[in-house]
Amino acid sequence: MKVIEKINEIKERLLIHNNNQESIILVPTMGALHDGHLTLVKEAKKIAKIVVVSIFVNKAQFNNFEDFEKYPRNLIKDIEALKDCGINYIFAPSHQEIFQEQNNFEVNVLGIADCLCGRYRPKHFNGVALIISKLFNIIKPNHAIFGMKDFQQLLIIKKLVNDFNFSVKIHGFETVRNNQGLALSSRNQRLNNHQLLIASNIFRILNEIKNNFRNNKNILMEKKQELLAIGFDKVEYLEIRDENNLQLIENFQTNQQARIFIAVYLQGVRLIDNLAIS
Known part of the structure; x- marks a missing residue:
């Protein structure tokens, strides 16, 4: 080398x-x-x-x-x-x-x-x-x-x-994750152990949206509020978009290739993640 x-x-x-x-x-x-x-x-x-x-x-x-x-x-x-x-x-x-x-x-x-x-x-x-x-x-x-x-x-x-x-x-x-599902990122180095546990909720939230968004039209707003209650400073975005052109999806079709995208702040550290729906 x-x-x-x-x-x-x-x-x-x-x-x-x-x-x-x-x-x-x-x-x-x-x-x-x-x-x-x-x-x-x-x-x-x-x-x-x-x-x-x-x-x-x-x-x-x-x-x-x-x-x-x-x-x-x-x-x-x-x-x-x-x-x-x-x-x-x-x-x-x-x-x-x-x-x-x-x-x-x-x-x-x-x-x-x-x-x-x-x-x-x-x-x-x-x-x-x-x-x-x-x-x-x-x-x-x-x-x-x-x-x-x-x-x-x-x-x-x-x-x-x-x-x-x-x-x-x-x-x-594919995104590499730790045992709690948190996406590995260089920015994680700026978080302490307690903050890392809070951050691990991101993956849980994404999966709950994936499993329930078809039956709950308000789930994105509900999960934004949950993230803030857990301890995140700010939810910059939490959206479902077409993974080919990033167009916002409001009415999901079963044949669409879509992803949930998230960006949040925790103790001033910006964290992003995404999860495929289809």
Whole structure:
């Protein structure tokens, strides 16, 4: 496993693999690695011969500077977590390496970025699309893998690949959860044990909505109130949407591919999750 910080070096090394027709898969991360990331890495090894894990906290996708500053960072610990995973490269560039000067261009995500996280985090997905585009151009992977906890992000990246004709196959992997059902997230590190127990109610609530929404038209409002009563600071959204285009679903049809989406705040920490209905 080789840790590389410079764009030119990673491009030179990966060019050799490309010339040898060895398939390359990218696992993009912002570090603060947990078992969810490591599960993606294990899955990546099944897909391609050369595995590249990127570690880069992308300032461009944070609409709140305080949130960016508080995001957990520990590159040494991340490298230690990956050393026995059998990957080939860690690409861990500095901010200056990726954004060598002020950007002259933006990637403006339309339509599907106007709801859910995109509604409450202005230009967040523009920043995501920008860094993913840069990583695809630097790494030139044949494949890339993303967790489905960030389902809106996954859908936007699939559309980015299609619209910009990137030669990358996108793989989505089911959300990894702890024993209580809480979706693994780097932000969980900011919660204490009691708060983690409160947070584990998110998955229970999602399942109760999945099992009862057809018979209870008021269940979303009822569950929002329950979440607040449990101890969450705020329910940003709790909605059922079409998983292909993220259109809001008010009258569910049995043949629709739909998901329940949630974003909540607990002690100032923003947590998201989703669950397929069909």
